Amino acid sequence: MAKLQKSLIQLLLSSWLCSILLQDTTTTAARILLPTNSKIRSKTEDSGGSRDNTGGFQINNGNMEFLHEESDGRRGEEGGGKSVVGRNSRPLIGILSQPSCGESATEADWTSNRSCIAASYVKFVESAGARAVPLLYNEPEETLIKKFAAINGILFPGGATSLDDNPFYQTAEKLFKMVIKANDNGDYFPLYGACLGFQLLTVIVSQNHSILGQFEAAHKPAPLLLVGDWVKNHSIFQWVPQGVVDKISKQPLAMENHHQGVSPQTWFSNGLLTDFYRVLTTTQDNNGKMYISTVESQRYPIFGVQWHPEKHAFEWGDDTIPHSVDAVQLTQGVANFLISEARKSQHKPISNDEERELMMYNYKPFYSNKDGHGTFEQEYWINL
Ligand SMILES: *[C@@H]1O[C@H](CO)[C@@H](O)[C@H](O)[C@H]1NC(C)=O
Ligand SMILES: *[C@@H]1O[C@H](CO)[C@@H](O)[C@H](O)[C@H]1NC(C)=O
Ligand SMILES: *[C@@H]1O[C@H](CO)[C@@H](O)[C@H](O)[C@H]1NC(C)=O
Numbered sequence: 310m311a312k313l314q315k316s317l318i319q320l321l322l323s324s325w326l327c328s329i330l331l332q333d334t335t336t337t338a339a340r341i342l343l344p345t346n347s348k349i350r351s352k353t354e355d356s357g358g359s360r361d362n363t364g365g366f367q368i369n370n371g372n373m374e375f376l377h378e379e380s381d382g383r384r385g386e387e388g389g390g391k392s393v394v395g396r397n398s399r400p401l402i403g404i405l406s407q408p409s410c411g412e413s414a415t416e417a418d419w420t421s422n423r424s425c426i427a428a429s430y431v432k433f434v435e436s437a438g439a440r441a442v443p444l445l446y447n448e449p450e451e452t453l454i455k456k457f458a459a460i461n462g463i464l465f466p467g468g469a470t471s472l473d474d475n476p477f478y479q480t481a482e483k484l485f486k487m488v489i490k491a492n493d494n495g496d497y498f499p500l501y502g503a504c505l506g507f508q509l510l511t512v513i514v515s516q517n518h519s520i521l522g523q524f525e526a527a528h529k530p531a532p533l534l535l536v537g538d539w540v541k542n543h544s545i546f547q548w549v550p551q552g553v554v555d556k557i558s559k560q561p562l563a564m565e566n567h568h569q570g571v572s573p574q575t576w577f578s579n580g581l582l583t584d585f586y587r588v589l590t591t592t593q594d595n596n597g598k599m600y601i602s603t604v605e606s607q608r609y610p611i612f613g614v615q616w617h618p619e620k621h622a623f624e625w626g627d628d629t630i631p632h633s634v635d636a637v638q639l640t641q642g643v644a645n646f647l648i649s650e651a652r653k654s655q656h657k658p659i660s661n662d663e664e665r666e667l668m669m670y671n672y673k674p675f676y677s678n679k680d681g682h683g684t685f686e687q688e689y690w691i692n693l
Contacts, residue, residue: 400461400651401658401667402434403444405484405506406691407470407477410677411684414470414477422447428674428687429623430466430503436622436641437648441669443691444484446477453480457487459667461654462499462647465506467566467617472505472512472521481509492609499610499650504567507604507613511571514585521569525595530561530631533590533602533616540589544605545612548649549642553635558590562636563602564617565592566627570600592616610650618643624686626678 408414410425424445431441442460444453463484470477484500491498502510512518540546541554549557556562573591576582585606592602592615602615617624621636658664665671672691677683 397461397652397655397657398438399657400439400648400654401442401459401656401664402439402648402651403442403456403460403463403484404430404434404669405444405463405465405481406446406689407466407468407505408446409470410468410688410690412469419476422693423690424693425468426669426689426691427466427468427624427685428689429619429685430464431669431674431689432623433619433640433644434464434648437644439648439651442667443669443672443689444480445691445693446480447693450483453483454487456667457484457491458656459658459663461656462501462651463488464647465500465502465509467504467506470505472508473518478509478512482513485510485513488611489609496655497610497650497653498656499612499647499654501611501647502613503619504615504617507615508567508569510604510611510613511582515579515581517579520571520575520579522572522575522600524568524570524598524600526565526567526570526592526600528566528627528629529595530564530629530636531592531594531616532559532561533557533563533592535590536588544589545603545614545618545643545646546589547642548645550638553638553642556635557639560635562621562631562633562639563592564620564630564636565594565602565615566617566620567615570594570602570615573599573601576601586613610653612647614643626681626683626686 404426406424406426408418408421408424410427424447426441426443434441439461442456444456444463465481472478488498488500500510502508508521512520535541535558541551546554546557553562571582573588576588585608586604587607588601588604590601590603591599593599600615604613605611617630618640620627620630620640621632622640624630625632658667669689672689674687674689676686677688678686
């Protein structure tokens with residue numbers, strides 16, 4: 310009985326999970342991401358020597374135009390005997406908060422001054438040797454700019470917040486622009502989005518708030534179909550043990566929990582998405598409908614997963630989350646990859662005092678799944 314009740318509640322909650330409400334679909338035809346006529350170029354460096362990943366996009370009359378230049382897009386791997394000058398061994402990751410945790414935000418959530426970060430994302434970055442810094446969606450831009458100068462990467466978590474043109478979306482877009490600008494200036498800075506975070510990265514780049522379609526992909530791990538064998542040791546998969554990567558496309562190792570996504574048809578007919586991103590995996594929903602599940606930017610250290618690497622090791626409320634050794638190694642590999650990217654960033658706090666002031670350690674997570682009905686095991690609620 311309790312079990313039934315729990316799954317009913319989960320079903321109710323799930324209809325909001327990682328989904329967005331598309332009320333405001335008519336607006337924002339041409340959202341300008343960058344100042345008119347600004348030109349973006351990125352240069353990335355890897356441990357095997359430096360590689361020019363040139364390319365980028367420019368804004369003309371409000372439209373983004375991409376500059377096409379070939380690059381194999383492979384990113385550096387650590388190790389291999391070559392030392393990297395200036396590798397940052399104290400990486401800090403900014404994690405963006407939402408007005409609610411796991412449920413669509415109410416009016417009261419939006420007007421309260423508090424916001425939420427699921428603890429699994431904090432543990433995810435900590436597990437690979439980084440520390441977390443909360444980036445509050447409702448804090449002033451000056452504060453975000455100050456924090457940006459101190460951190461080495463940004464994580465957009467999953468959740469259920471609307472991706473309409475609201476304060477949460479606007480903050481995410483501001484952060485995205487800061488990441489583009491930094492990389493353009495040779496200031497290597499990674500950005501990673503999971504689930505709703507992936508959807509954010511999709512909406513921001515496509516400049517289309519109604520780009521997402523409906524899918525049945527909640528409460529279920531699924532195989533990730535690699536677009537080619539080269540993906541096996543590429544990008545977020547390069548730190549996952551080869552034996553596990555070999556199983557990814559055959560076994561349901563990747564936790565999926567979303568009701569929205571982007572079909573390959575929509576994706577590949579959108580020039581902004583195809584010019585900005587490279588698709589690494591696709592996944593089928595419960596009805597066999599395909600969606601894009603892993604992407605990376607062609608030119609920037611920006612990565613998106615429609616699935617939930619962090620859940621395998623750190624979330625327990627949903628019985629369908631895989632916790633096998635393989636699934637946990639997938640979590641660890643993705644975390645190690647993200648933090649290895651962050652170690653290439655040289656940002657740092659201006660003082661030890663500032664560093665301590667920024668830390669997630671200033672806040673206490675609470676046991677949100679203590680009653681067995683929580684979407685997340687633990688949550689941080691932070692007042693502005
Ligand atoms: C949120 O903070 C603002 C500014 O400090 C204050 O005016 C407002 O009353 C606060 N709202 C709530 C719900 O506490
Ligand atoms: C946004 O995406 C949807 C879904 O692909 C499409 O139908 C719509 O035409 C797009 N809107 C714009 C302004 O491109
Ligand atoms: C990556 O995989 C390709 C093809 O499977 C292989 O040729 C290459 O040696 C691999 N690279 C590394 C660094 O493992």
